[in-house]
Amino acid sequence: MAAGVAKDADGTDDSNGCGALYGSTYLDDLTYFAKENNSLYNNSSYVFTEPPENISTYIVSNGTPRNIGTGECSPATLLTNAADNGSDKSLLTANNPDELYTELDDLFQYTLERAASGSAASVIAATRSGEGAVYQAIFWPNMDDPSGDPTVTWVGEVHALMVDSLGQLYEDTVQDSTLDTAEDKRVIFYYDNTEKKTMACWDGAVDIVSGTCSGTSKDLDEVSYLWSAAEWLADITEADILVNRIAYMSNEKRRYIFTWNDLNNDGKVGTPGTPSTQYGFEFEEGTNWNTLSTTATAAGRDSLFSDFGVTTAAELNEIVNWMRGKDDLTDNSVRARQVPTPANFNITGSPANITWRLGDVIHSTPTAVGKPVESFHLLYKDVTYAEFYSKYEHRRNVIYFGANDGMLHALNGGFYDPSSKSFCKNLDSDNLCFDDGSMPELGAELWAYVPYNLQPHLKCLVDPNYRHKYYMDLKPRIFDVKIFSVDADHPGGWGTILVAGMRLGGKELESDGVADNRKFISSYIILDITNPEEKPVLLGELTVNSNTHADMGYTTNIPTVVPIKPDGSDDSEWYLVFGNGPTSLDGTSDQKPRLAAFNLNQLTSGSSEPFQILSSLGSTRGSIELSGSDNGFVSDPVTIDFLVGGSLDEDYRGDAIYFGTVEGTWGNWSGKMYRWVTNADTSSTTPDDWGNSLTNEPDLLINTGRPITAAPTIGWDGFNYWIYFGTGRFLHEDDKSDVSSNGKDLFFGLKEPVNLDGDFTWATIGFNDSTGDINSTNLPGSRNLVRTDQIVVSQADSKTQSLLTCLDGTSDCLIPSTNIGGSDDLVNYFSELEDFISGTGFIYDIILNPIGYTGTDGWYLKFSEDRERNLGQPTLLGGLTTFTTYQPYENICLLEGLANLYGLYFKTGTAWHEAVFNSGASEGVDPKVISRKEIGKGLATTPNLHVGKADGAKAIVQTSTGAIVEIEQPTLPLQESKTGKASWLRE
Structure with missing residues (x-):
């Protein structure tokens, strides 16, 4: 701090005027007061809508300040002191427009210099007891170079922590790659409200709301990770x-x-090993x-x-x-990418500086792949899949992710030995840890792929004046598929493929040549990653070289796979299905939503077709436009194979693909939920057989009137299929201020309509509020929805004892019903609400023929807070649907926003009658169950559920600040549902 900093302590330096200055010398005192004084916070007359913060002042002088006069009457002295007193940055000067631009830009970037994340933490349990690892991606917009200036931009990191059977995270304190809770420190990543950054809390508890740690707080570069990708790359x-x-x-x-x-x-x-360079x-x-x-x-x-x-x-x-x-x-x-060596990096020769070689990883959540997980041998009794599973049951763990450095990356996760709780580089014949020094280190990069479609954009990365662009920014998806010829790596023809997209990377560019009709597009890449001991095999990359190919926009949605296996046949066809994305970086589209399908068998057959999507729908590839929609794009699709007669048919077939849409434009966003039905009841069908019999288009499930950007989740209650999803968008900075983006968003639990024979009708559900009993002859789709966000559930030991009330203290939100209600003809108890919404089965005549329906079409809720929206897929476990919401701050100048976690009973859309969160009920004589929990600052998407030795489950959520929030859910409504066979769902 400079001499003479405060007016009451700097002697004669302060003056009301210095002649040529035309003012006082109080500027340095004002910057000091703004940065250091906290007395205003204690003034009860001030009401703060956000946590109060001191003001930091950064000063950039356009030209060198004059050095005339004495003391602070010299502009150079006064500005220097004001800068020193107001922030941790000294006075910056610029002598020409270019320097001014550079200094201002560096300063703006400096204020953003902290770790952040746009992805979710990937939680992988390596054993049935729940032990394993957590893989986290974070990034920094700026990092200091060796001189202390934030000139190193847009760098990233992927690292691993260990997780125990209770879902608790540990660092590898003694660096032996073994989980030992007596030696390894318990660690929680949290956002520190004082330091304004994400930190690690060692051996203590975290208060999410206040952003404090009861243990020891450390910077992220002081954590001893199980491994670090950036560290391994820096050591080359x-x-x-x-x-x-x-x-x-x-x-x-x-x-x-x-x-x-x-x-x-x-x-x-082409095929690797052939003379062609095409591979x-x-x-x-x-x-x-x-x-x-x-x-x-x-x-x-x-x-x-x-x-x-x-x-x-x-x-x-x-x-x-x-x-x-x-x-x-x-x-x-x-x-330049030189930075001081982080404290927790062990680099050969202990250099003072390293080259940071990994680019920023924002939305591409690290995805770990080990043993096959689709369980076709258990669900469908497929003996060929059993052979495939047996070969790869102890397959090496590999972590896949895309980065905005122009590459798709694969890291070595090694093997996990549950007997010693160790992560190791190799296994012996007994599947125990073994290391002869020949295998890659944990966290080593096994390979990286540079997509063809990004090649025109790579030059930008090298530019010293680089401004951020997206490249490989979508979470990879992994599928086990039967599309290969039988060989040593593909027993039964089965293999594992990876599909990776670019999200908002890969802006469309046309080739320069007059006769060259190629376009470089935002693309999907398909790789065979079956055997991680061998190099991956590129199967296809989406390309365009003809005007007959569909414009699919940016690849913002994560594809799904649809298998079609006819009765009694050993052959099957596997289709990759995905939708179009926005055509502009602001998340708008100048075309209608479109769905595409491509036969993956074509990529491995001798007469293969290129991975290109036609504008019309064909038998092996093509696309179809949703003619009834406004301009827009498609959210993540999911595929489901429904139960037949209470069990899965032994011939697996994707029955329907569910997906939402974002439609409209700024000031007028809307959206719908659709399903594209394959009509493959007993025989094989192709995409041109799917959908509506007249148009092949998907059938509308519901018009929500709000945009849907996340995938739905499908559930089964023993009688009905339920579709769970929320609304909301946050794709561009304008979504913070746009009146429609900040409209009232919703969450739905809808029942798929059936007829009296129990067959799906694929009817559209009307978005109408239930006001009471519904005629039993009203068909599903016209039975209304119960709004549940105003209903409060009292804590009780049983459903029949749990009394319902309303948020406003009245009974206005309760449904009148003479069929199910109590003595006052209102649905007053939890058990009554469950029966009213989910129904009690069909109504039968005297000879047991079904003649009517019970229940409604489902439920919905409006989020309680303004600007609150759902941006991630919900989870469903034990009768509880768990999902996050995000609420940007109303002040568009404020970053982060707030994240919440919901836990709702899947049949009612309310809290369960018992607390599902720790501290999950209000205090008092008649406690109410809490269904919504604040989880701190930052944007959150899909929660990961950890199931281990503890009761219930634990939701693990990573926010955009880099914090990893752990929320225990000790009471699941259906405890027995932790295990057991269910319908088949492909996300």
Whole structure:
């Protein structure tokens, strides 16, 4: 702090005027007071709608301040003191417009310099007891370089923590890759309201609301992670960073990066091992780019170099080397990535600085893959899948994610030995931990793929004036599919594929050549990752080279897979289904919602078709427009195979695909929920057989009037199928201020309509409030919805004892019913509400023929807070649907916002009659059950549920601040539902 900082302590320096200054010397006193004084907080006359904060003042001088006069009468002295007293940044000066732009931009970026996350924490239980690991991705918009300036921009990290059987997170304190709760510290990531950043709480509890830790608070770079991807990449030497590993699966500390280019412009990926270069090539300086470019031009298209926006191999190698991690400290024409070595990084030679080589990971949640998890051998008695499962039951764990460094990454998660609670590099013949020093380290990057469609954008990454762009920013999806020829890696023809998208990455660009009709698009990539001991095999990348191909916009939705296996046949067809995305980065679309299907068998057959989507719907690939919708796009689809006669048919078939839409534009958002029915009751169908018999279009489930951006979840109560989903959007900064984006959003629990034979009618459900008893002859779809957000549930030991009241203290929210209500003809008790909504089965005549219906079409609630919205898929476990909401602050200048976690009984849309959260009921003589819990600052999406030795479950939610919130749910309504066979659902 400068001398003479406060008016009452700086002697004669303060003055009401200094002649040439035309003012006083109080500026430094004002900046000091704003930063240090807390007395205003204690003034009871002030009401704070948000937690009060002191004001930091940063000063940039346009030109060098004059150095005239004495003491603070010198502008240079006064501005220097004011800057020092007002913040932790000294006075900044700029002598020309370019310098002013740079200083202001750096300063704005500096204020954002803290860890953040846009993804969810991936919780993987390696054993039935719930022990395993948590994989977290975080990013920094800025990081200090060795001189202390925030010049290193948009870097990321993926690391692992250990989790015990109670769902508690631990660091690897002693760095032995073994969970020992006596030696390893319990750690909770939380947002510290004082420090204004995410920190780690060691061996203590966290108060989410106040943002405080009762134990020891540490910075994130003081946590001893199980492993860190950024640390492993930083430990590669400058020489080794330029070349791929010689032996793919080895302990050699080098990367393996590859790419693909459609050299002959047919959209097809060739087969590895063939003479064709179509299958892909290594992304390193030693690749013969000139030969590949000659191959491209010989096919009548532009050169390979033009795809990268360069003209020579030398220019291309500059991009390649930078992306691989080369950091030339003498070359100012490329982005610098030198940072001080973090305290928890163990780097060979203990250098003071490292090169940070991993780009920002924002929305691409790390996805771990180990043993096969689809359980087709149990659900459908498929003996070929049993063979596949047996071979890969102890498969290496690999963590997959996309980053905005232009690559899709795969990290080594190793193996977990439950007998020793250890994570290890290899297993012996008894599946116990074994390390002979030949296998990759934990957290090592096994491979990275550079998508063909991103190649024109890669040059931007190298630019020292880089402004952030999205590249590979969508969460990967993993599917077990039977599309391969039978071989050693694919027993029974089964394999595991990865599908990765770009979200808002891959802005459409057209090829430069006059005769070259290619377009570089926001794309999906499909890889065969069945055997992680071998290199991955690229199966396809979505391309466009014709005007007959559909414009699918940005790849913002996560695809689903639809299997079609006819009765009595060993053959099956597997379709990838996804929707269009917005056509603009602000989340708007200039075309109607569209759904696409592609036959994955085509990618592995001898007469394969390219991974391209036609504008019309065909038998193997194509798309269909939702003609009844306004301009918009599709949210994440999910596939379900319904129970038949109370059990699954042994021939697996996807019966329906559920998905929502975002429709309209700024000031007038809306949306709908649809289902696309495959009509595959007993025989094989193709996409041109799906949907409405007249138009092939999906059938409308409900018009919500609000946008739907997250996937639904499907449940079964023994009689009805339920569809759970919420509304809301937050795709662009304007969603904080747009009046429609901030409209009242909703959450639904809807029953799929059936007829008196129990068959689905695929009727549209009317969005009408239930006002009382419904005629038993009213068909499902016209039986109304119960609004439940005003209903309060009293805590009681049983449903019949749990009294219902209303939030406002009246009985106005309770449903009148002479059929189910009590003596006052109101639905007063929890058991009555459950029967009124879910029904009690059909009504039968005297000879037991069904003649009528009971129950409503389901329930819905309006979120209680303004601007509150649902942005993540709900979970369903033990009769409890759990989901998050996000509420941006009303003040558009404030970041973060607030996140909440809901736990609702799946049949009523209210709280359960017992507390499902710890401290889940109000105090007093007649406690009320709490169904909504605040989980702190930041945006939250889909919660992960951890089920282990503790009662119930634990919801683990990562917010956009990087905090990992743990919420115990000790009381599940249906305790027996932790295990057991259910219908088959593909998210």
